[in-house]
Amino acid sequence: xxxxxxxxxxxxxxxESVYILREAAAEFxxxxxxxxIGKDSSVMLRLxxxxxxxxxxPFPLLHIDTSYKFPEMIEFRxxxxxxxxxxxxxxxxxxxxxxxxxxxxxxxxxxxxxxKTRALLDALSEGGFDAAFGGARRDEEKSRxxxxxxxxxxxxxxxxxxxxxxxxxxxxxxxxxxxxxxxVFPLSNWSELDVWLYIHVExxxxxxxxxxxxxxxxxxxxxxxxxxxxxxxxPGEKPQTLMCRMRSLGCVPCTGAIRSQADTVPAIIEEMLxxxxxxxxxxxxxxxxxGSMELxxxxxxx
Amino acid sequence: MGPSGxxxxxxxxxxxxxxxxxxxxxxFTTAGSVDDGKSTLIGRLLYDSQSVYEDQLAAVRNSRxxxxxxxxxxxxxxxxxxxxxxxxxxxxxxxxxxxxxRRKFILADTPGHEQYTxxxxxxxxxxxxxxxxxxxTKSVLSQSRRHAxxxxxxxxxxVIAAVNKxxxxxxxxxxxxxxxxxxxxxxxxxxxxxVYAVPVSALEGDNVVRRSPRMKWxxxxxxxxxxxxxxxxxxxxxxxxxxxxxxxxxxxxGFRGFAGQVASGTFRPGQPVVALPSGIKTxxxxxxxxxxxxxxxxxxxSVTLTLxxxxxxxxxxxxxxxxxxxxxxxxxxxxxVWLHPTEMDRRKxxxxxxxxxxxxARVTRVNHRVDIDSLVKLExxxxxxxxxxxxxxxxxxxxxFDLYREIRSMGxxxxxxxxxxxTVAAGMIEEAIQGDRLMPAGDAVDRTTPVSAxxxxxxxxxPVALVWVEGHQSVAQRIERRLxxxxxxxxxxxxxxxxxxxxxxxxxxxxxxxxxxxFSVGDRTAHRQxxxxxxxxxxxxxxxxxxxxxxxxxxxxxxxxxxxxTTMLRGNGAS
Numbered sequence: 123x124x125x126x127x128x129x130x131x132x133x134x135x136x137x138e139s140v141y142i143l144r145e146a147a148a149e150f151x152x153x154x155x156x157x158x159i160g161k162d163s164s165v166m167l168r169l170x171x172x173x174x175x176x177x178x179x180p181f182p183l184l185h186i187d188t189s190y191k192f193p194e195m196i197e198f199r200x201x202x203x204x205x206x207x208x209x210x211x212x213x214x215x216x217x218x219x220x221x222x223x224x225x226x227x228x229x230x231x232x233x234x235x236x237x238k239t240r241a242l243l244d245a246l247s248e249g250g251f252d253a254a255f256g257g258a259r260r261d262e263e264k265s266r267x268x269x270x271x272x273x274x275x276x277x278x279x280x281x282x283x284x285x286x287x288x289x290x291x292x293x294x295x296x297x298x299x300x301x302x303x304x305x306v307f308p309l310s311n312w313s314e315l316d317v318w319l320y321i322h323v324e325x326x327x328x329x330x331x332x333x334x335x336x337x338x339x340x341x342x343x344x345x346x347x348x349x350x351x352x353x354x355x356x357p358g359e360k361p362q363t364l365m366c367r368m369r370s371l372g373c374v375p376c377t378g379a380i381r382s383q384a385d386t387v388p389a390i391i392e393e394m395l396x397x398x399x400x401x402x403x404x405x406x407x408x409x410x411x412x413g414s415m416e417l418x419x420x421x422x423x424x
Numbered sequence: 425m426g427p428s429g430x431x432x433x434x435x436x437x438x439x440x441x442x443x444x445x446x447x448x449x450x451x452f453t454t455a456g457s458v459d460d461g462k463s464t465l466i467g468r469l470l471y472d473s474q475s476v477y478e479d480q481l482a483a484v485r486n487s488r489x490x491x492x493x494x495x496x497x498x499x500x501x502x503x504x505x506x507x508x509x510x511x512x513x514x515x516x517x518x519x520x521x522x523x524x525x526r527r528k529f530i531l532a533d534t535p536g537h538e539q540y541t542x543x544x545x546x547x548x549x550x551x552x553x554x555x556x557x558x559x560x561t562k563s564v565l566s567q568s569r570r571h572a573x574x575x576x577x578x579x580x581x582x583v584i585a586a587v588n589k590x591x592x593x594x595x596x597x598x599x600x601x602x603x604x605x606x607x608x609x610x611x612x613x614x615x616x617x618x619v620y621a622v623p624v625s626a627l628e629g630d631n632v633v634r635r636s637p638r639m640k641w642x643x644x645x646x647x648x649x650x651x652x653x654x655x656x657x658x659x660x661x662x663x664x665x666x667x668x669x670x671x672x673x674x675x676x677x678g679f680r681g682f683a684g685q686v687a688s689g690t691f692r693p694g695q696p697v698v699a700l701p702s703g704i705k706t707x708x709x710x711x712x713x714x715x716x717x718x719x720x721x722x723x724x725x726s727v728t729l730t731l732x733x734x735x736x737x738x739x740x741x742x743x744x745x746x747x748x749x750x751x752x753x754x755x756x757x758x759x760x761v762w763l764h765p766t767e768m769d770r771r772k773x774x775x776x777x778x779x780x781x782x783x784x785a786r787v788t789r790v791n792h793r794v795d796i797d798s799l800v801k802l803e804x805x806x807x808x809x810x811x812x813x814x815x816x817x818x819x820x821x822x823x824x825f826d827l828y829r830e831i832r833s834m835g836x837x838x839x840x841x842x843x844x845x846x847t848v849a850a851g852m853i854e855e856a857i858q859g860d861r862l863m864p865a866g867d868a869v870d871r872t873t874p875v876s877a878x879x880x881x882x883x884x885x886x887p888v889a890l891v892w893v894e895g896h897q898s899v900a901q902r903i904e905r906r907l908x909x910x911x912x913x914x915x916x917x918x919x920x921x922x923x924x925x926x927x928x929x930x931x932x933x934x935x936x937x938x939x940x941x942x943f944s945v946g947d948r949t950a951h952r953q954x955x956x957x958x959x960x961x962x963x964x965x966x967x968x969x970x971x972x973x974x975x976x977x978x979x980x981x982x983x984x985x986x987x988x989x990t991t992m993l994r995g996n997g998a999s
Contacts, residue, residue, distance in 0.1 A: 130448040131528045133725070140726035141685040144670040145780070148739050151974045172714040173683070175728070177675040250972070261521040268516045286516065288542055288763045290549040290850045292685075293777050293838045297845035300978055311530055313521045 132320055136169065139308040141292060142271055143173040143255070146306045147180050149296045150253035153306070154246070157183035157203075157210070159195045160371045162257035164326050165317050166309055170255075171206065182209040184245055184254070188237035189219055190352055190373035198329045213245035224352070225375045237373075243279040246303065253296065253304045261313045271310050277301035315394055322387040332390065334367040334382040345378030450651060453532040453547035453580075454555045455540065455571045461588045462557050465626035466520065466533055469648060472633040473522050517547050526652040541796065541810035544571055545761045545850060548578035549836070552656045555647070558607065560589045560599055560623070566797040569610060573796055576614040577759055577812065577852070579832055581657055583611060584620045586647055590639065591625040597641045613799075617657075622647050660723040663831050664748035665689030665697070667721075668779035669741045673728055681712055681728035682737055684780065688831045689745060691721045691729060696746035699737050700824040705746050706733040740781035740909070742824050750824045750834060755857040758837075759828075760787070760807065760815045764848035766841070768807040773885055773989065774848065775840040778823050779833065782840075783911045784885040789816040807849075816857065820885030821911050828852035842985050880938035884913045886988045890931065890941045890959045891980060892952065895968030900944035902977045903966070907940055910981070914940040919948035928954050935959070940984075962987070 146153055155170065157163050170179045185199060203210045215223070218236040225233040246254055260267050270286055272294040287295055296304050309317070321328060339346040340359045347353055349361050352374050366379040367390075384390040454462055520531040532547035534540070548554060554575040558568045568585070575583050585607045593599045604621035611619040622631055623639055624647055630636035631646045645653065666687040673681040691697070695708045711718040712728040721727040729743060737743070744750055762768055768787060776785035791814040793804035807813055828835030839849040881887045893900040900916055907914035915934055919927055927948065934941050935958065943955070956963045964983060968976040 134449055137685060137724055137726040141670070144683055144726070148671045148780070151978065173726070174671070174673060175714040176679060176681070176712065177673045250975075260519045267518040267520065283516070287847045288546050288850070289847075290546050290838060291833060291836045292550075293836065293850075295777065295838060295840055295845070295847045297775070297840055299845065299982070300975075311519070311521070313523070313528070315523070316528075 139169045140173040142308040152251050153181045153253040154184045154251040155255040157185050159199045166257045168326050182211050184211045186241045187212050187214045215241035255306045258307050259309050259312050273305040275303050318391050331368040334385045336363050350374045449528045451530045451551045452553040453551040455534045455544045461626045468626050468632045473524050517543050542763045544574045553582035554580045555584045558587045560587050560593045570796045581617045583616050587623045590623045591628045595638045660688045663688035665691050665745040667743040670780045681730050683728040685726045686721050686723050687833045688723050697743045698746045699735050700742045704735050706731045750826050751856045752822050752824050753856045754819045754822050756853050757855040758851040758853050760851045762807040762811045762849050765809050775842050778837040784820040787815050788818050888935050889962035891964045893966045894945050897944045899968040899973050900942050904942045916942045918944045920946040
């Protein structure tokens with residue numbers, strides 16, 4: 123990145139993230155990178171390319187596929203990881219799907235619990251991974267603000283927010299007993315704006331759903347849901363065509379779009395600077411209960 | 425590769441207009457309790473700098489809890505954990521992010537009461553500046569004193585005293601002047617380099633983001649203005665060049681790059697460097713990055729260096745300016761902050777992580793403990809949670825370090841309990857102690873006698889043992905490497921390399937040299953009996969014929985560690 127002056131802080135964030143990636147890759151026997159296909163994952167992936175250049179990324183990527191992701195996400199995942207030569211593992215909780223897990227049947231909390239949290243814990247233990255990189259940022263949600271860069275998980279994959287290892291300087295303690303693991307967050311100190319600026323100056327490819335275009339949607343409880351096969355229309359709901367885009371990517375039934383004209387990265391950044399809403403707001407699950415992110419994280423969610 | 429320079433320039437100019445920041449990042453820390461209005465102050469900074477989103481604000485407005493006297497409880501913006509909201513306390517260090525058109529800020533917000541020392545030290549360790557909150561209705565309390573002291577201990581050069589609740593004292597200049605005077609005296613005593621005092625009212629917003637018309641007698645910048653303009657003294661870039669090696673990148677036999685973050689100084693191609701611990705001198709050949717070769721790598725940048733000569737360098741080694749190498753020693757004086765409920769144990773060997781390296785270490789002596797309220801030095805023999813002390817540390821392998829006050833990342837370390845893996849202490853190297861390596865206890869050492877087994881085991885940090893490995897030779901190799909990298913003195917013996925009659929004598933020789941023998945059995949199972957007798961309880965069997973290598977290696981490492989801790993503690997290490 124050739125930056126000077128105004129965007130110097132991105133350089134500092136990049137250097138810190140690369141340091142974290144290298145540190146964890148060296149210290150753990152079998153690390154893996156959680157790849158969610160979203161913008162944060164895309165940045166994390168680019169940082170991993172940088173950290174080990176001219177070598178290849180020395181660990182696989184893991185995607186937890188709930189089967190309810192947008193088709194554009196899956197297309198993007200497959201073509202982009204192939205293009206950069208990264209090893210990709212896809213894991214799905216087939217059992218839960220066979221048992222009929224949908225957010226409609228179970229509610230969002232339980233559906234997430236089965237298709238994301240359980241699936242993730244299973245994939246980590248099946249793969250014997252002792253460290254997992256995640257793209258979470260501390261500014262995303264209040265309970266994340268106290269998350270360490272190296273976040274310790276017990277042998278059940280759970281997080282105990284009141285019993286975290288103190289983390290001083292950049293001296294991370296990754297020691298763990300068999301069965302325990304560490305979640306590593308290289309983007310801890312990035313903000314949403316930093317992520318977009320970096321995507322722009324680095325020309326990092328992202329899923330087209332982030333860019334505004336005319337899409338068929340329904341308006342439900344004040345949010346815009348894209349019409350996809352899993353979304354069932356309720357009585358009285360009429361599809362309409364609107365200029366909109368996704369601010370963050372998740373599962374089709376639980377991730378809403380926002381009205382937007384921003385069809386380029388600079389336009390998105392411009393929009394962001396005038397935004398007064400936080401990005402997880404379009405996720406149904408975070409709002410189910412006050413402190414729900416903390417509860418999910420304790421159970422093993424990223 | 426990224427986009428070309430011209431493309432990048434065009435792309436950049438598109439966003440730079442939207443984004444007029446110019447001062448990079450400022451990392452700062454605060455400490456204080458609910459009473460002194462810290463949460464309100466931070467809420468103000470976030471709110472007035474428009475870093476709070478509508479939906480977050482709505483959540484605060486709709487919350488059942490409001491502990492403040494105003495319409496908005498700003499602390500709810502910052503207290504993230506359930507228990508904190510319910511109990512109205514801040515438990516842990518929380519990191520906050522906000523930006524103004526001039527700068528990005530990373531704030532480590534630390535609670536003032538529970539575990540204050542541990543939390544403040546954590547927050548201060550990554551900060552360039554500290555905001556110390558002082559309650560104008562009270563004066564410079566012990567809490568502010570503690571915070572200022574920890575800031576100075578952790579090497580923070582810029583300290584801002586925010587004298588809060590000025591609204592309650594009628595915006596009185598006299599009150600402010602008295603507190604500011606006391607604080608400046610304290611700062612001088614602590615040797616703080618750069619101090620600024622500002623009168624504020626977090627509740628009313630006076631002098632937080634904008635200058636207050638209610639305190640015309642004060643002509644300095646408001647708190648946020650000051651933070652925006654604060655020039656951080658980056659002394660690291662002026663120090664000798666250092667790069668702790670994190671990772672060796674070898675995509676093919678033709679490329680060998682040493683990856684790491686430059687701790688200090690600047691590296692350039694052609695520059696003479698010394699590799700430690702080998703002491704071999706060579707030159708930097710190139711600075712490799714994803715974005716092309718660089719002409720220089722300055723402090724803070726993450727790069728990959730290639731060297732002119734083939735030098736054996738691995739993780740934990742250091743590349744340093746050849747003409748200004750660091751101190752190499754097994755003994756040093758450090759300031760230590762004890763972080764764990766378990767008391768410090770002087771007989772115990774801890775793991776010490778310094779830069780990218782882990783060695784074994786013992787705290788051999790407590791010079792004094794500091795009473796952090798009075799700053800008086802007290803006698804002490806041990807340390808408990810939240811104690812701060814001057815101690816002497818001895819490591820089993822030499823460290824290559826600089827003093828903390830000169831290069832932060834070359835003089836800081838943490839101690840880890842090898843059994844529980846908990847981070848138990850954080851240390852700052854204040855002074856090297858030159859002289860002998862770690863010697864057994866007792867004052868006088870007779871230098872004419874042969875080195876005893878006890879001395880060897882104290883020197884190496886572990887007694888002798890044999891690891892009997894059945895399975896592929898690669899397992900034994902992996903175990904040897906793991907031991908070696910963790911600072912053990914280990915040697916691999918492949919039984920098949922020797923005649924049957926040679927095996928036991930060879931093992932015996934390594935045993936008397938004080939080493940851990942990793943014995944790859946192959947088909948020589950007949951040696952089991954004599955070797956078992958030779959090593960007694962220090963004979964460890966590993967069967968990797970049917971289990972994954974990494975699992976087997978992890979398991980034996982754990983067993984050896986526990987064995988070593990218990991035997992070294994019993995003091996019969998040489999068995």
